[in-house]
Amino acid sequence: MTVFTSSAQRSLDDPGFRDHFLRLIGDGDEFGAVEAVTALLDQGVPAQRIMADLITPAQQRVGELWAANEWSIAREHAATAISERALAAVAARSNVRPHRGRLTIACVDGEWHALPVRILAETLRLDGWRVDFLGASVPGPHLVTHLHQTGPDAVALSCMIATRLPRAHAAITACRAAGVPVIAGGRGFGPGGRYAEKMGADAWAGSAEDAVARLAIDWPPVIDDPSTSAFLGDDEYTWVVRHRADLIATALERLAAAYPKVRRYDQRQADATAEDTGHIVDFLAAALYVGEDRVFTDFIDWTNSVLTARGVPPEALAAGLGVIRDQLHDWPGCLRLLDAGSIRLRPPADAD
Numbered sequence: 433m434t435v436f437t438s439s440a441q442r443s444l445d446d447p448g449f450r451d452h453f454l455r456l457i458g459d460g461d462e463f464g465a466v467e468a469v470t471a472l473l474d475q476g477v478p479a480q481r482i483m484a485d486l487i488t489p490a491q492q493r494v495g496e497l498w499a500a501n502e503w504s505i506a507r508e509h510a511a512t513a514i515s516e517r518a519l520a521a522v523a524a525r526s527n528v529r530p531h532r533g534r535l536t537i538a539c540v541d542g543e544w545h546a547l548p549v550r551i552l553a554e555t556l557r558l559d560g561w562r563v564d565f566l567g568a569s570v571p572g573p574h575l576v577t578h579l580h581q582t583g584p585d586a587v588a589l590s591c592m593i594a595t596r597l598p599r600a601h602a603a604i605t606a607c608r609a610a611g612v613p614v615i616a617g618g619r620g621f622g623p624g625g626r627y628a629e630k631m632g633a634d635a636w637a638g639s640a641e642d643a644v645a646r647l648a649i650d651w652p653p654v655i656d657d658p659s660t661s662a663f664l665g666d667d668e669y670t671w672v673v674r675h676r677a678d679l680i681a682t683a684l685e686r687l688a689a690a691y692p693k694v695r696r697y698d699q700r701q702a703d704a705t706a707e708d709t710g711h712i713v714d715f716l717a718a719a720l721y722v723g724e725d726r727v728f729t730d731f732i733d734w735t736n737s738v739l740t741a742r743g744v745p746p747e748a749l750a751a752g753l754g755v756i757r758d759q760l761h762d763w764p765g766c767l768r769l770l771d772a773g774s775i776r777l778r779p780p781a782d783a784d
């Protein structure tokens with residue numbers, strides 16, 4: 433394996449440089465990480481490449497290591513903070529004068545993944561846009577006020593977790609009603625952005641570079657009547673959202689009977705179970721809202737892999753789905769989704 437003693441002597445094309453950077457952020461070596469990106473800039477590596485080909489894959493790997501239970505939450509948080517610092521060092525060196533239009537970039541309400549949109553913001557700045565970067569979790573009404581104050585050419589809205597899609601839809605509808613087109617992005621909009629159009633977005637892009645290309649061609653789009661994309665929720669969605677707290681509390685009360693091992697859980701395991709039960713209800717609501725079963729079944733697949741990595745068997749998650757299902761007999765859409773989720777948890781031979 434290549435050992436990098438000094439970042440200054442290496443380039444992004446060297447095999448193993450990404451591992452080197454990952455080690456730096458994973459070891460909490462803030463100075464080493466900043467030195468690594470600064471050295472690349474000194475060698476003439478474009479800032480866009482450093483963000484897209486070094487910081488982005490490193491962060492994606494951080495997510496995989498956390499999901500596989502190899503890195504703790506604390507180590508992920510520390511690594512992300514250092515990536516943010518490295519990104520800031522890259523941004524501090526860019527000095528492109530705005531010569532295109534003006535953009536507002538924000539995460540939807542309740543969305544805390546600010547780093548991906550920060551990369552987006554810096555990449556678009558380098559392409560000559562004037563960017564107002566609003567960061568994490570921007571409530572819809574405040575976003576709209578900002579639009580009225582600044583009059584941007586577009587809003588770039590990020591949603592990394594599908595549970596935020598109903599809020600994304602409300603924000604997109606409000607922006608378009610204010611006459612500002614919306615480009616959407618982030619994995620919450622589904623594989624290939626498949627839920628973005630349904631949420632009313634004018635465009636979707638999978639990465640910062642894609643957004644640069646999309647905004648350079650045929651922009652702005654013609655905004656059709658925003659009233660055609662009103663609230664998508666139905667009675668079932670509204671009921672689940674209104675009864676969220678009761679659903680979770682009752683599910684947790686009944687879980688011990690359905691899965692007796694929880695009786696021996698310590699406080700940390702009990703807290704994690706309560707949090708996961710909340711996620712199940714939230715993804716159920718999001719799937720109902722978007723009208724796509726996959727929002728829920730993808731989440732079940734993902735949760736199952738995360739729990740398995742922590743020694744929690746599929747039966748525990750199946751029991752969790754069951755105690756929620758028992759409370760939803762009157763709601764056929766919920767039953768369909770929960771059954772589709774349960775099927776994903778059966779061993780391959782049993783599944784349809």
Ligand code: B12
Pocket residue numbers: 487488491492493494495496498499508509512542543544545546547548549551552587588589590591592593594615616617618619636637638639640641643731734
């Ligand atoms: C760091 C991190 C966090 C940090 C974020 C801090 C910060 N300052 O950003 C914190 C701790 C807050 C966090 C919280 C959570 N996280 Co998190 N997080 C991550 C992690 C490890 C890295 C995120 C990142 O920086 N990625 C790097 C970026 C650059 O990658 P990218 O997605 O390719 O970004 C590009 C595109 O998405 C696109 N893009 C993004 N937004 C937009 C917007 C527009 C308009 C456009 C055009 C493009 C665009 O452009 C970006 C740049 O090219 C990811 C792993 C991952 N794969 O991303 C998990 C991850 C996203 N998190 C995850 C989860 C589950 C959570 C939590 C629910 C955990 C929990 N139990 O609480 C919460 C949810 C919080 C919330 N409501 O928002 C899961 C999501 C799984 C799923 N089912 O979808 C992931 C994938 C981890 C995993 N491997 O499972 N997280």
